[in-house]
Amino acid sequence: MNVAETGVALDSRSKHLRSLVIDGLSAGRGHVGSSLSIIEIIRVLYDDVLSVRPREPKWPDRDRFILSKGHGCLGLYAVLADHGFFPAAELKRFCKPGALLGGHVDAHIPGIEASTGALGHGLPIGVGAALAARMRGRPSRVFVVTGDGELDEGSIWEAALSAAKHGLDNLTVVVDYNKLQSYGRIDDVMPLEPLADKWKAFGFAVREVDGHDVSALRDVFQALPFAPGKPNAIIAHTLKGRGISFAELDATWHHKSTVDEAMIMRLRSDLEQN
């Protein structure tokens, strides 16, 4: 199943957030494809789902969002800037000396819960955060977005065992299933199918969704928790590089370190026509 291939058109907000990602490429580098595939997931979470306060990022009762695929940071920075966690101008200083925003999410940034970048760390931390919320009797929910290549890490499955053992229905893992990892196709590098069955076998309540369909994403998040006493897994079918026609489904756009001014203009132009 690859419901993202049904090709839901990007609305103006999705294009605006992608233009902020392109702002971040002025330093000449970034994980472009990995950031573009998660825009709608993060947009819907921050617009419609998460209980957070941009002016009070450490508000104790907030929901926790952990970007376990820390290299997709530009996608998250775009949404956080848009929500006022920090000025959007910071995106134009991305990865420059003295900048607030670097190439992987960092807990010193307002709105970032955990520094990640090494893969397989976010879900174990999310299990701890979900346990803590429950122990304190708080309504806080925990959302962890992982990559699909990231699921190769054993620590993800260690944490999955634990989440099910503890019945953490306040924990949701969202898999950005764009079918490409750094080297190439997931199916070639390390096949994950049957992915939904794996999460089910590990004790999760599972839903699949088109990860670029804003309406479908709202509906699936609205349905949480999917089953009392079970952690939740949402397999979001996405396109790596979504929104840039020549980057979509192209593994070489996983990360680019040679983005010049001409390429930035080309990216902006292509995004507008998408």
Add this chain to the structure above:
Amino acid sequence: MRQSALNSVYDLAKRDPRVLFIGSDLGAGVLEKFKTEMPDRFFMEGVSEQHIIGMSAGLAMDGYIPYFNTIATFLTRRCYEQVAVDLGLHELPVRLLASGGGAVYAPLGPTHIALDDIALMRAIPNMTVVCPADAPEMSRLVEATLDWPGPVYIRFGKGGDPVVSSADRPFALGKAIMMRPYGEIAIMSTGVMTARCLKAADELAGSGIGASVIHFHTIKPLDEQTVRDAASTCSLVVTVEEHSRIGGLGSAVTDVLADAGITTPQLRLAFPDQFVGTYGSQDSVLQSVGLQPPEIAKSILAGLETRASRRLARSDTG
């Protein structure tokens, strides 16, 4: 020592609701009373060290103070990236209770013998590294960790180790303890080697050599002032540790002396840069590498002679 540590964690948990206990897959019945009396704060999470470190980080981010116990090699090697990134980088107050530090698990072979744990943990920014001498000191130490900032690595001895620490000497993390003052030689040791060094110092006294013994229960942050002061007033600095000669107490002391430009001769007694290739007991393995009291004393006497003859040679040519 392990029992003292776990009892101390229990005592802390009884009076402080932030304290949690997490084990991997420990022996049956460990801390049963903790589990019975405070079930919401007792976790046995299975053989999943990488996950447990991350989970501890998530709990600590919310104000809890997790004490995580498993075997030293698994707590350091298996989940090193999680310890460095989830705990060190985030400066989280997770306490790592490392069973079987050094050669305690000698009968079980090199997968269980922890001779690189101090080096690995020292290299992580924000990490505190402690190796108490005996069970009573372990209790004082665990007590002191409650509100200590950042992660702490706590190395356990075998248990039943001779008691050489004393409640009369004030205990503070990061502050070395003078166990035996005054001497032309300063012996610096950590963990259960301190008891052996005190015996070695007695043997040296029989040979007319005065040796002080300074116990560094905290290897990081090291009590650098005490290192500098002792090295400046003695003729030989000896470090003794149940650890590889790479990256442990001897390395830390050498760093301090080199940075301060103190050129007092040094003798570093430690395990060679090899996996232990034999079985037996902690004591027999220590003996095989010259780390029991008679061998320590002999090495120090030989070291004194070697350095004296070098001085003579230099003065002859000078």
